Amino acid sequence: MTVGQSFAKEMRSVHPLRGSLNRAIMLLRALLLCASSLFAQNPPSPATQSPFPDADLLMSRVAQHQKEIESQLSQYTFTETTTLYMLDKKGKAQRQHTDIYYDTPTAWEFFALHIAHDGKQISEGDLRKQEKEIERKIQEDEKKAQKQDVIHPKNSILFTDIVLRSRFTPLFWEDFQGKRMIVFAFEPKARVEHRGELTGRIAGDMKGKMWISPEDAAIARVEFSSVSALSLGMGFLGHIKGFEGFVEQRPMRNNVWLPSHQDFVAQGRELIKGFRIRQVSDFSDYLRATTDVFQQIHPPRTDADGAPVSKE
Numbered sequence: 001m002t003v004g005q006s007f008a009k010e011m012r013s014v015h016p017l018r019g020s021l022n023r024a025i026m027l028l029r030a031l032l033l034c035a036s037s038l039f040a041q042n043p044p045s046p047a048t049q050s051p052f053p054d055a056d057l058l059m060s061r062v063a064q065h066q067k068e069i070e071s072q073l074s075q076y077t078f079t080e081t082t083t084l085y086m087l088d089k090k091g092k093a094q095r096q097h098t099d100i101y102y103d104t105p106t107a108w109e110f111f112a113l114h115i116a117h118d119g120k121q122i123s124e125g126d127l128r129k130q131e132k133e134i135e136r137k138i139q140e141d142e143k144k145a146q147k148q149d150v151i152h153p154k155n156s157i158l159f160t161d162i163v164l165r166s167r168f169t170p171l172f173w174e175d176f177q178g179k180r181m182i183v184f185a186f187e188p189k190a191r192v193e194h195r196g197e198l199t200g201r202i203a204g205d206m207k208g209k210m211w212i213s214p215e216d217a218a219i220a221r222v223e224f225s226s227v228s229a230l231s232l233g234m235g236f237l238g239h240i241k242g243f244e245g246f247v248e249q250r251p252m253r254n255n256v257w258l259p260s261h262q263d264f265v266a267q268g269r270e271l272i273k274g275f276r277i278r279q280v281s282d283f284s285d286y287l288r289a290t291t292d293v294f295q296q297i298h299p300p301r302t303d304a305d306g307a308p309v310s311k312e
Contacts, residue, residue, distance in 0.1 A: 079101070079285040091265075165188060171183045244264065
């Protein structure tokens with residue numbers, strides 16, 4: 001597996017939150033580009049804009065709310081559809097692959113069960129092999145928990161981490177997803193660290209914009225780009241020169257905001273060879289998790305809110 005592929009695999013879990021920060025050169029639709037241009041040409045006068053709430057107080061609420069959301073995320077299983085594009089120097093796709101995963105939580109971490117590749121279902125034998133490996137890891141986590149060892153969750157870049165490590169400046173109000181939101185610019189609070197876990201370094205190395213609903217203290221969209229290059233394996237395996245994209249969340253059942261889409265582009269160098277990838281992921285079919293780690297292969301009966309119904 002190449003460094004580019006390894007990075008893509010790790011970033012696939014970016015919450016995405018859950019996820020990691022996992023995301024792309026802004027490929028905005030023409031309408032959005034047009035709207036941005038109109039805003040730049042005709043900004044609303046200060047007299048017509050609503051005042052901004054206290055940024056520090058709001059972001060404190062947002063961080064707490066997002067932490068609760070990320071905790072609730074572990075209560076759901078969901079389907080992840082990811083397309084990975086290998087790009088040339090001009091940004092054109094040379095080849096691509098689409099994979100579908102069933103993501104499911106345990107008390108310690110998320111597990112991704114690979115169920116389809118480029119439209120073809122994974123064989124029953126491969127599924128059973130994956131299930132056995134997941135069961136083995138769960139047993140290992142149980143033993144570590146009994147010894148009170150620290151169990152690291154699946155690599156993920158959480159919005160909470162970005163909020164706590166960033167400085168925010170309100171820019172303007174905007175209607176988004178049917179709600180009135182504030183668009184904030186954000187940047188790292190402190191000097192970017194070049195050591196430690198990759199996901200942690202990425203979370204403290206982001207700048208961009210965040211769409212926040214003051215009413216819900218919820219993050220609806222994050223557009224981001226990395227501030228500096230990131231080394232892989234102390235620099236021996238290569239460097240990530242650029243990492244940018246966007247992530248969106250939407251209110252699901254019971255107004256719980258959960259990841260819906262992410263899109264990112266990463267480019268860098270592995271040893272002596274450069275790489276440039278784009279990864280687009282959609283998250284759907286959220287179900288309340290049961291004790292069956294593989295419930296999406298053996299779907300439980302659910303009520304209208306997606307909660308499991310016991311069999312009689």
